Amino acid sequence: MSFEGRTAIVTGAGKGIGRRTAELLAERGARVVALSRSAEDLAALEQAVGARGIAVDLADAAATRAAAGEALPADLLVNCAGINILEPFLEMNDESFDRVQAVNVRAAAIVSQVFARDLVRRGQPGAIVNVSSISSFLGFRDHAAYCASKGAMDGLTRVMANELGPHGIRVNSVAPGITLTDLARVAWEAPEKGGPMLARTPVGRFAETADVAEVILFLLSDAAAMIAGTTLPIDGGFLAV
Template identity: 85%
Template sequence: MNFEGKTVIVTGAGKGIGRRTVELLTQRGAKVVALSRSQADLDSLAAETGARGFSVDLGNAAETRRITAEALPADMLVNCAGINILEPFLEMKDESFDTVQAVNVRSAAIVSQVFARDLVARKAKGAIVNVSSISSFLGFRDHAAYCASKGAMDGLTRVMANELGPHGIRVNSVAPGITLTDLARVAWEAPEKGGPMLARTPIGRFAETEDVAEVILFLLSDAAAMLTGVTLPIDGGFLAN
């Protein structure tokens, strides 16, 4: 997949799946505009990949809208930013729920709206990939706010695909299972925690960040020209078991 001449905005670009997505995009010719809360992460990413960075608090709607406008124009968008606050449902705080929805769903809606309005105004085609989770399909304990946010993201993806398709803008989402980011690796490689999940995974391993990033690039590319409104699990068969 070649992205020469394309500019791609990636949110949540500082770490994990977002960072690997930026690395692969730049290796394949794209110019990347990276959005992250951490200026240190943006600085290291710029040094490694040449990505142009914007520090932004995606929980702040007005700031998100302003920074996205500054990041334009672009041809493609990856909404990868996400947070989680673990709380049992009976103890879940209002502010926890609101914070998770603001970052995981509302920011994706805002960034996508600003991005898509610009494409429509320029009569340009484009593609958006939202990073969801298998938590959209499953009710993991202590993940009420997170599961709700990912279900909402998949619903948002379908509406955006329906409304933006006539403008030549495709919108899909990916739903990773357990993905071994630096933080996740520490937790899930412990046999007592990861063992039961691996036992339900036909492929027999957890995803690496590159496994997810490669699918994101596929959905952005012209190879996926007839795909829109799809939520694609990247879970090694976990949901099939």
Template identity: 80%
Template sequence: MNFKGRTAIVTGAGKGIGRHVATLLRERGAEVVALGRTAADLETLAAEIGCRTITVDLGDAVAARRAAEETLPADLLVNCAGINILEPFLEMKDESFDEVQAINVRAAAIVAQVFARDVIRRSVPAAIVNVSSISSFLGFRDHAAYCASKGALDGLTRVMANELGPHRIRVNAVNPGITLTELARVAWSAPEKGGPMLARTPVGRFAETGDVAETILFLLSDAAAMIHGHAMPIEGGFLVN
């Protein structure tokens, strides 16, 4: 998977999966434009891998569109930005629901729309990967807003694939299970919390950020030329139980 000569946009690049994706893309020859909300995270990323950065709150639709326009031209897009606000359904606040949808779904749609319009104008092939979650398939307690957003992102992915495929733009989603980012490693380390989830995972471990990043790069690459419009679980078999 050599991406030399190609430019990749990665949202949510300051931490976790997005940061790992940006790093691997840069290692494999791509020019990377990293978008994130925290300037300090992007500064350290730029120092580590030599990428261009844009600090933006993607929950602001106007700012998201402006930032997306600043990234152009590009050949690859990874929509990785996402948040979660844990609330029981009966206590879920309107503003919490709206904030999660704005970042997890609307921002992905805006950035992809700006990206795809430019790709079509230039008449070049391209690929998009939306980072969803197994929460689009399952109803985890206290995750109403998050599960709704990831289900919506999968639906958006299918529509994008249907409409953008004829323009030589491939679109897929990845759906990780528990992935051991720095925060998640702490959150799931307690046996009483992580144990039941791990027991249901046939491969016997949770995903690392590299497991997800490598799958994303595969879907971006020409090796995945006939994979289009799919939501790909990355969960070690969790869903088979």
């Protein structure tokens, strides 16, 4: 898959899946505009692959809209930014719930709106991939805010695909299972925590960030021209068990 001549915006590009997605896009010819809260992470990504960085707190709606406008023009968008605040449902507080929704869902909606409006104005096609989670399908304990945000993201994806498809803009989402980012590796490689989850995963391992990033690139590419409005699990068969 070549992305020569295309510009891709990647949110949450400082670490994890977003970082690997930005790296692969750059390796395959795309000009990458990376959005992240951490200026340090953005500087490291720029040094590694030449990505242009824009530091922004995606919990701030106005700042998010401004950053999205600064990133234009672009042809492709990956909404990968996400946070999680673990709380039992009976102890969940309003502030943490609102922040998770703001970063995980509202920011994706804002950036997508700014991006899509520009494509429509210019009469250009494009593609958007939203990074959801198998938490959209399953009710993990202590993940009420996170599961709600990912369910909302999948609903948003379907509406965007319906409304933007006639303009030549495809929208899909991916739903990774446990993915071994640097932070997740510490937790999930511990047998007492990861063991039961791994036992339920038919392929016998957890995903690496590249496993997810490669699927994201496929959905962005012309090879996926007839795929729109879908949520594609990347879970090694976890949901099939």
